Amino acid sequence: MIDQTTLGHDFLKQELGVIPSIGWQIDPFGHSATQGGLLTTGMGFNALYFGRIHYVELENRQRDGECEGLWESSSMMDTTFWGLSGSFSGAPKGFCFDALCDDEPLVGLEEENLQLRVEDFLQLVKEQTSRTRGSNIMLTMGMDFQFSQARKNYQNLDLLIDATKHFIENEAIDVNEIFGDLFDNVEIFYSTPERYTQCKHRDFLGSRRRDSTLTSEFAHQASNAKIRDSINWKVKKGDFFPYADCDHCYWTGYFSSRQGLKRLERVGSSYLHAVRQIHSQIALSSEKIYESYGSVEINVNGKLDGDAKEKSSALIPRVKAWNNSPLFELDDAMGVAQHHDAVSGTSKQHVAYDYAKQISKGISSASAFATEALRELLLDANTHGSLENLSYCHLLNETTCEVSQIASEDQDQIIHIVVYNALAVNRSEIISLPINDENANYLVERLVNHNEWQQVSTSLVPNSNYAKLSGAASATLYFEANNLLPIGASIFRINKAESEKISDLVVNTSDSSDTSHLRAKHVDDEDENDIVVSNGLLTVHCDRSTGAIKSIIDSDSGITVNIEQSYGFYKAFSPEGNQDVTDPPPFDTKFNVKGAGMCLPGYVDSEGDELPWLLGSAETWQNGGAYIFRTSDIDLNIVPEVASTVTVHETELVSEVHAKFGGSGNQPLIEQITRLVKGKNYVEVEYVVSPVPVDDGIGKEIISRFSTNIDSGGAFFTDSNGREFMERTRGDNKLYGTLEHDPVAMEQVAGNFYPVNSAVYVEDKDRSFSILLDRSQGASSLSSGSIELMIQRRLLYDDARGVNEALNETDSGITPNPPYGSATRVGDGIVVKGIHRLMVGRGKTAAAMARSRMDEIFSPAHLFVSSAPKDKEIQFKHTSFSALESSLPSNIMLVTYAIRQNGSFLVRLAHQYGCDESTKHSVPTQIDLKILFPSKTIASFTEKTLSGNQNRVEWEQTRLVWDDNFTPFHYEDSRVLNEDTIVTLKPLEVRTFEVEVVA
Secondary structure: OHHHHHHHHHHHHHHHOOOOOEEEEOOOOOOOHHHHHOOOHHHOOOEEEEOOOOHHHHHHHHHHOOOEEEEEOOOOOOOEEEEEOOOOOOOOOOOOOOOOOOOOOOOOOOHHHHHHHHHHHHHHHHHHHOOOOOOOOOOOOOOOOOOOOHHHHHHHHHHHHHHHHHHHHOOOOOHHHHHOOOOOOOOOOOOOHHHHHHHHHHHHHHOOOOOOOOOHHHHHHHOOOOOOOOOOOOEEEOOOOOOEOOOOOEOOOOOOOOHHHHHHHHHHHHHHHHHHHHHHHHHHHOOOHHHOOOOOOEOOOOOEOOOOOOOHHHHOOOOOOOOOOOOHHHHHHHHHOOOOOOOOOOOOHHHHHHHHHHHHHHHHHHHHHHHHHHHHHHEOOOOOOOOOOOEEOOEHHHOEOHHHHHHHOOOOEEEEEEEEEOOOOOEEEEEEEEEOOOOOOEEEEEEEEOOEEEEOOEEEEEOOOOOOOOOOOOEEEEEEEEEEOOOEEEEEEEEEOOHHHOOOOOOOOOOOOOOHHHOOEEOOOOOOOOEEEEOOOEEEEEOOOOOOEEEEEEOOOOOEEEEEEEEEEEEEOOOOOOOOOOOOOOOOOOOOOOOOOOOOOOOOOOHHHHOOOOOOOOOOOOOOOOOOOOEOOOOOEEOOEOOOOOEEEEOOOEEEEEEEEOOEOOEOOEEEEEEEEOOOOOEEEEEEEOOOOOOOOOOEEEEEEEEEOOOOOOEEEEEOOOOOEEEEEOOOOOOOOOOOOOHHHHOOOHHHOEEEOOEEEEEOOOEEEEEEEOOOEEEEOOOOOEEEEEEEEEOOOOOOOOOOOOOOOEOOOEOOOOOOOOOOEOOOEOOEEEEEEEEEEEOOOHHHHHHHHHHHHHOOOEEEEEEEEOOOOOOEOOOEEEOOOOOOOOOEEEEEEEEOOOOOEEEEEEEOOOOOOOOOOOOOEEEEHHHHOOOOEEEEEEEEOOOOOOEHHHHHHHOOOOOOOOOOOOHHHHOOOOOOOEEEEOOOOEEEEEEEEEO
16 A cells, blocks of 8 residues: 555656645445554645545444544544545436436526526535535545536536626525524535645634634644534544445455465565566666666666676666666556556456566566666676576466476576575565475575575475466475575575485375385374474464364463364355346336435435435345345355365474365365474465356355364454554444444354455454455454464356456356447466465464565565576675664565666555554664664665655645644654654554665
8 A cells, every 4th residue: 555655756746846735535334443654644634535434334334423533443544534525426416428328418407497507505504514524525526437528527517616606696595594593605616625625624623713722833733713613533543344234235255356366566666576676776786876876777688788797886877767667567556556457356357467467577576676786786896707697486386486387397407596585674584495306305595695505495395286277396495595585695505416415305203105205104094193284383273184274382371272273154145046246127217215224325325316316225126246245144064074185294394184075076275284494383275266156156255264162252353454453353334333233143154254455363361363464355253262264266147336247257167248249258267276275372472473574475475587508607795685783673574676767766664563462562662774784884874754755854844733732743753863863653653764874
């Protein structure tokens, strides 16, 4: 979110000279607590407006006049002003004058009829006025797919404004007769969200003008405000999840829609995080940093053109355009992917393909730069032509890395691996590398001194290739990579070696294979004992006949969490006879007046006009679709484990238990690897979901469920964009205010699902159980101690929310859309592969446990691989490198480390722990910015708003204050001058700095 907003703010400032002061999110369907803090005051916004909230909460807010107010998303965030965006999806009823509207124009009306229309308009204004506080309201005179007929629009709007003024001034319309003693006059004018916010703030200040408790700054702002009755904004706590627009219409399906795209978005974001750092290192190694921003010229073979190889500064031509970074293509693609119908998975299939294509192109473009930059940083200047085929391995999830696979088949080739650690702390990892010759022995060594290599431990495990990928490697070579330097690279090499050169390559427990280093233990069903694997930190018991996890024991605490693991599916709801809602029943083309219980509510109940048949209860017709999750019943259909298929691989570095679930014939629905890795205090569950069968005409929502012996009651916790952990309560009908009915009871499954970006957990006073995710998914806890995650969706009907096609992804694509084709799916359903990491521990420690590993799963060690003949000597000028003088504290993440077009550096630091999550880490923490630039001197630095487009101090001095209890920002703590380069981060605080350095 921050990256995308930063990119947009750079564009607006440099191309248009604009610094936005308002957040405007019309269509997103649900708003997180993090958005309520970071994407408001954190970005320098004075208010945030959006259009969608739960239909029951909307009814209550309309009734109580609370459609605007204050939002305290968490105790660690500033309070901000929020509001529903006026009339939301279009103009007030009867006053839409664009191409898709059939409202009668005002232009051409006789004066008498025009007056009647103005009176109707003022009645709608009165209705909206009753739904908020103050003397100003917002009317949004348009919506999606409009503003295509400017002349028609503005002619009618100009007339509406002039006619209203005319009839009021001539007393043809009596304002008091319409509004009572609330208002004496009505003024209508063209405006902007920024001006509207200033007007609302004047309303607020006017009601406080005589309050003696105001600070002097606050009182000065209020001195010119109109005095009115006191305005006390209601404070919204938490977030706006889940969202539903009618009684059986929970928009909780998109949390898991398009799992492949969600994973690709995470991969692209992680890689962008890393290559920005490499870009900065190239700039820092250049003599003229201010000239080191621009695009690298690369030919079709991925090599630098011209004389660019001669010096590092030539890697980046001297062009200062805001979009001329060599990483712009990836940056741009990742920004577009944050669209609310992109990463959400709610676009048409063709559009989803394009999102994926653009991200893939961005990764390829960034890789071409990054590989050349790494060669420049690591190789001697006179080592011409070395590591020529250095490539980024971005398909490790497919067990694919072309360079290592090809080289592993050649006895005369040596493989070099650059392992890049994008985290700002030292870390140790077990690296996995795809290789094709599983019958060879491999010697892996690390460069420790000039031309001195040190052997590291290795293990070789066959690749089961459950996804049945044609290019996948036949085996995975694991090797130990300890003490990887922060924001830095380490060098390894791999030789095929004689067996006597390999010491303790693999430890095995069975003799089922004739290849000693690839032995697998096929489990005997008749043995009644559990399968037990351990890495010294954790011990995992698996069912001998099925391979399902039964318990996890934490060696440090002695805590045992019993687990009943299962996979299953919910049957997607579709109307009787499988009627497709994309072919709705006939209806009157004139807009209907919506009544109580109407679907798709907006600020003034206009949104339903786009689909007029959505009247009353949705019980009989609402399908599940890309947006909406709706089950045909509340019971999970458990898929059976496949007995006699359990295989165990045990090696020095990894232990694996392979199991299969459900399906028929030779095609299980789920294939799972439970993996323990040396030195890691989590259990990795790698799952592969085969094409979801829909031959029965029923769509399915695939679920992974873990039921534990933890007494969590109805409580569970989900992260908010990787920041706050939000407590959720199963069946919580108090989320939406006073209720006449229980909306959650109508959809007991879908109404209890919440988005998870990084982690979800349950806990009690004795035990904790958390799950870390490699992509965003929907999750819930439908019984005490359980967690279930939706890991795949395949549906056959549309949910009537604008996509107009079913969420049915297939492996061979789709025919063109009309009028060029019929948008027919081709091939079988897609295969999805993912990872969950399970952690257990003492009671009330789940948040701290998850925090300790969240950054690792977002930012794995990045592998760049090259091959060369064994007899070719390669001279490295460094055995490794790190951008930092030392590791940052373990509770601090370097979110952004990027060179800007003016030669300064954008540094964004984040405290990764919330209040009271850890006695050790949930504390204010100091960081010396000098650590980030060990070879340079910091000339100056300034704290910016999160997107970096304005100075924090200047914004704090001009921000609009909405809260009587507001505590002014302490400027002396935010901008450190002279030689003091130490900054402090409070729990979950994110701060952005612009840093200028000199040699």
